[in-house]
Amino acid sequence: MMTHPVVAAVDGSPESLAAAAWAGAEAQLRAAPLRLLTVWQPPMSSARFTSSHERLRSWEENRMREAADALAARRPGLDVTIEQAAGTPIRLLLDAGAGAEMIVLGSRGLGGTAGFFYGSVGLHLLASCERPVVLVRATDTTGCTVDRGGADGAGAAGGRPAPCVVLGLDLGRSCGPVLSFAFEEAAARRGALRVVHVWNVHQRYGYGAPALDAAAARELHAEQQQALTALLDPWRARHPGVDVTADVVDGPVAGRLVEAAHGAHLLVVGRRSRHAAAATHIGPVTHGVVHHAATPVAVVPHT
Missing domain, CATH: 3.40.50.12370 (Rossmann fold)
Known part of the structure; x- marks a missing residue:
């Protein structure tokens, strides 16, 4: 029987990398594969950039690959895949969540309206996804296995x-x-x-x-x-x-x-x-x- 993956949404921020680390620990606990997903959206204007859109896309993909390699090195045996998808973020994340054990997002500090979760995409995902959604702070990078008596x-x-x-x-x-x-x-x-x-x-x-x-x-x-x-x-x-x-x-x-x-x-x-x-x-x-x-x-x- 196929095991559903744990999906982590990655955008290169410290918060999303913490979410990926937490998701890696969770996937290992569940003996499930880990899928790192980023949504590629070309900048609305290229006025500030000397790089082409393709170079920017490649740079984001390389950052995600580095995160995947680091997780695989830290957790031997963990099956990690990466995907860079283009399209509407909420639709892509909802589709990814539908076939997952859970979807994991990074969440920036306390209070105010800062953070991935309080962005419109994160809020829509949390309110609409039919699978569990986990929010992880940048300071928490563990999935923590607890041994009784330890x-x-x-x-x-x-x-x-x-x-x-x-x-x-x-x-x-x-x-x-x-x-x-x-x-x-x-x-x-x-x-x-x-x-x-x-x-x-x-x-x-x-x-x-x-x-x-x-x-x-x-x-x-x-x-x-x-x-x-x-x-x-x-x-x-x-x-x-x-x-x-x-x-x-x-x-x-x-x-x-x-x-x-x-x-x-x-x-x-x-x-x-x-x-x-x-x-x-x-x-x-x-x-x-x-x-x-x-x-x-x-x-x-x-x-």
């Missing part, structure tokens, strides 16, 4: 391994693909999975609702914890090797997920599927997480 697996309270993967879960949504992706990622890394459901009483009952007394708040919190545990039980049974913790926390959803992901190798969130290629809406929680999380973020579409 240095990366220590540090959690009670001697439990620190979470390798953090999953932000909405109990009110259909979340099978998101759960499947998060468990597979944790299993591939031989790491722990922390599942977090953020219960925001104001979001559920409105800011005008009467303040809950302590007993009522504890009861509602316990109900949410029980629902989360029941949802995860069959997934635990399918992945007995994954050490799973499940927490219900209160507060603003995106902020709590960013806090929970601190120190983890990957944060996984869901995004409702939309089939229009021009879609740009990803939801406020997903928007907040990808905008502020320092760790790589995987956005998984679901129905």
